[in-house]
Amino acid sequence: xxxxxxxxxxxxxxxxxxxxxxxxxxxxxxxxxxxxxxxxxxxxxxxxxxxxxxxxxxxxxxxxxxxxxxxxxxxxxxxxxxxxxxxxxxxxxxxxxxxxxxxxxxxxxxxxxxxxxxxxxxxxxxxxxxxxxxxxxxxxxxxxxxxxxxxxxxxxxxxxxxxxxxxxxxxxxxxxxxxxxxxxxxxxxxxxxxxxxxxxxxxxxxxxxxxxxxxxxxxxxxxxxxxxxxxxxxxxxxxxxxxxxxxxxxxxxxxxxxxxxxxxxxxxxxxxxxxxxxxxxxxxxxxxxxxxxxxxxxxxxxxxxxxxxxxxxxxxxxxxxxxxxxxxxxxxxxxxxxxxxxxxxxxxxxxxxxxxxxxxxxxxxxxxxxxxxxxxxxxxxxxxxxxxxxxxxxxxxxxxxxxxxxxxxxxxxxxxx
Amino acid sequence: xxxxxxxxxxxxxxxxxxxxxxxxxxxxxxxxxxxxxxxxxxxxxxxxxxxxxxxxxxxxxxxxxxxxxxxxxxxxxxxxxxxxxxxxxxxxxxxxxxxxxxxxxxxxxxxx
Numbered sequence: 179x180x181x182x183x184x185x186x187x188x189x190x191x192x193x194x195x196x197x198x199x200x201x202x203x204x205x206x207x208x209x210x211x212x213x214x215x216x217x218x219x220x221x222x223x224x225x226x227x228x229x230x231x232x233x234x235x236x237x238x239x240x241x242x243x244x245x246x247x248x249x250x251x252x253x254x255x256x257x258x259x260x261x262x263x264x265x266x267x268x269x270x271x272x273x274x275x276x277x278x279x280x281x282x283x284x285x286x287x288x289x290x291x292x293x294x295x296x297x298x299x300x301x302x303x304x305x306x307x308x309x310x311x312x313x314x315x316x317x318x319x320x321x322x323x324x325x326x327x328x329x330x331x332x333x334x335x336x337x338x339x340x341x342x343x344x345x346x347x348x349x350x351x352x353x354x355x356x357x358x359x360x361x362x363x364x365x366x367x368x369x370x371x372x373x374x375x376x377x378x379x380x381x382x383x384x385x386x387x388x389x390x391x392x393x394x395x396x397x398x399x400x401x402x403x404x405x406x407x408x409x410x411x412x413x414x415x416x417x418x419x420x421x422x423x424x425x426x427x428x429x430x431x432x433x434x435x436x437x438x439x440x441x442x443x444x445x446x447x448x449x450x451x452x453x454x455x456x457x458x459x460x461x462x463x464x465x466x467x468x469x470x471x472x473x474x475x476x477x478x479x480x481x482x483x484x485x486x487x488x489x490x491x492x493x494x495x496x497x498x499x500x501x502x503x504x505x506x507x508x509x510x511x512x513x514x515x516x517x518x519x520x521x522x523x524x525x526x527x528x529x530x531x532x533x534x535x536x537x538x539x540x541x542x543x544x545x546x547x548x549x550x551x552x553x554x555x556x557x558x559x560x561x562x563x564x565x566x567x568x569x570x571x572x573x574x575x576x577x578x579x580x581x582x583x584x585x586x587x588x589x590x591x592x593x594x595x
Numbered sequence: 596x597x598x599x600x601x602x603x604x605x606x607x608x609x610x611x612x613x614x615x616x617x618x619x620x621x622x623x624x625x626x627x628x629x630x631x632x633x634x635x636x637x638x639x640x641x642x643x644x645x646x647x648x649x650x651x652x653x654x655x656x657x658x659x660x661x662x663x664x665x666x667x668x669x670x671x672x673x674x675x676x677x678x679x680x681x682x683x684x685x686x687x688x689x690x691x692x693x694x695x696x697x698x699x700x701x702x703x704x705x706x707x
Contacts, residue, residue: 385641451640458642498643510642 184279185271187417194416194425195287201407202294206233208404209301212397213308214587216388216457216509220577221309222587228304228313232320236297239325244296245289247329248336254343258333265289282415291411295355296324298408302359305509307366309386310373310574313582315567322557323362331358331546346542347534350412352472352522353546360516361550364505369558370567372506374574383501386508389588391456398460402436405467409474424475432470434479435486439466442490450494461497461510462490465518472522476529485525489518596691596707597665601656602630603676603684608654614675615658618667624657634682653684659694659707 210229246265247258334341443462447455466486496513573581629650636649696706
């Protein structure tokens with residue numbers, strides 16, 4: 179390739195990483211709004227604080243150690259080559275030209291694209307533990323999750339480690355990001371317990387409606403838009419015809435899966451509950467997105483829609499089932515990201531991806547889930563012993579905004595009509 | 596002097612206010628409340644879990660009136676707030692011990 183072409187492709191692919199990274203960063207706003215809409219007013223400031231803080235912690239921990247753990251490792255390995263450090267370096271123009279285009283993006287742009295994925299995984303946890311967890315206990319866990327737990331399993335797949343060598347396929351992170359986050363959430367929720375009044379001794383499930391449906395809806399749309407960067411950017415390149423076509427297909431499929439998930443969840447909820455349930459529709463769209471994330475390329479639009487629809491159907495029944503097991507998840511995070519994350523990983527076997535095998539997928543699912551769940555459980559347990567993870571009963575009744583934050587979210591709102 | 600407290604359906608507030616203005620009532624305090632009488636509520640589902648919607652939104656009006664205006668006000672409220680469907684509301688009339696206008700310090704019937 180001529181030097182000019184190499185230069186332009188380098189710039190274009192770097193730019194692509196940066197724009198996609200910015201879109202994924204925007205998903206943090208989506209999670210924040212979605213969760214804020216599905217909790218009660220008295221707990222809203224606290225969940226906002228959790229979300230803004232976890233984003234900052236995620237990026238910082240990944241900068242300090244996570245990126246090096248995840249991408250400094252050896253081929254097919256289990257342990258990283260290094261534990262701390264920066265790991266970010268941009269090639270010089272001479273090096274890029276000398277590589278004849280093999281080095282085709284800025285190292286810093288790769289870091290930027292990866293760091294926003296960590297925050298996404300961490301953010302899955304905040305919704306599941308909402309309304310009764312101590313703020314600082316959650317942030318302490320975030321440090322461990324984003325500095326260590328997530329990067330280790332990320333290294334095993336995307337860092338070229340043993341899961342990758344075993345043929346495990348996970349294009350943009352149904353497993354590495356979504357199921358990982360859900361496993362950490364599940365460990366936390368089990369140790370935390372359900373919200374007071376959610377389940378009665380005689381097996382009834384009480385509804386605890388969220389305070390702000392408009393926020394939940396806009397949160398869904400923000401996540402949906404950000405997901406174009408999440409899946410689209412994971413192609414890792416756009417600067418030739420084949421790659422540009424692939425990226426376009428990924429955008430189409432990502433969108434189609436969300437639509438399929440939403441429609442399916444809306445219809446299923448109507449059939450099961452008798453009325454359309456907005457919160458289920460929102461969960462359904464996100465489930466569709468999670469379902470396609472492991473393989474957003476090797477489908478047509480119709481196929482992607484159906485994969486998403488299966489995810490949307492699953493999520494409705496998963497929410498009901500988790501409640502039956504008294505696993506209290508105010509926003510459905512474990513269902514959307516965990517249950518449907520597993521479906522997304524298995525669906526790769528149906529996609530025509532020639533490298534996918536059932537054994538490979540099951541291995542990835544098992545390893546990521548076991549690693550994340552066990553280490554998270556240990557981390558939560560230690561935090562629980564040291565500082566406690568749950569607020570007191572009185573504080574839970576008054577609302578964690580009062581006890582953890584001292585700031586009301588809606589101080590001048592009158593009671594609802 | 597009497598205090599009239601009326602609980603009516605929220606969408607009837609404007610009609611009631613206009614009817615009271617038409618008969619010369621000069622002031623009213625309004626609050627958003629919830630309540631039920633014999634209307635009772637119903638159950639809804641949120642993410643598959645039941646919740647009971649017992650308390651229905653209503654609007655409460657409180658007006659202080661001279662005794663001579665009470666009948667007219669009751670008539671006005673009843674006519675304006677009536678739909679014939681269950682849940683139309685109630686009017687409560689109680690004796691008012693005193694009324695004071697804060698700005699001027701007037702008390703009694705002049706302050707109404």
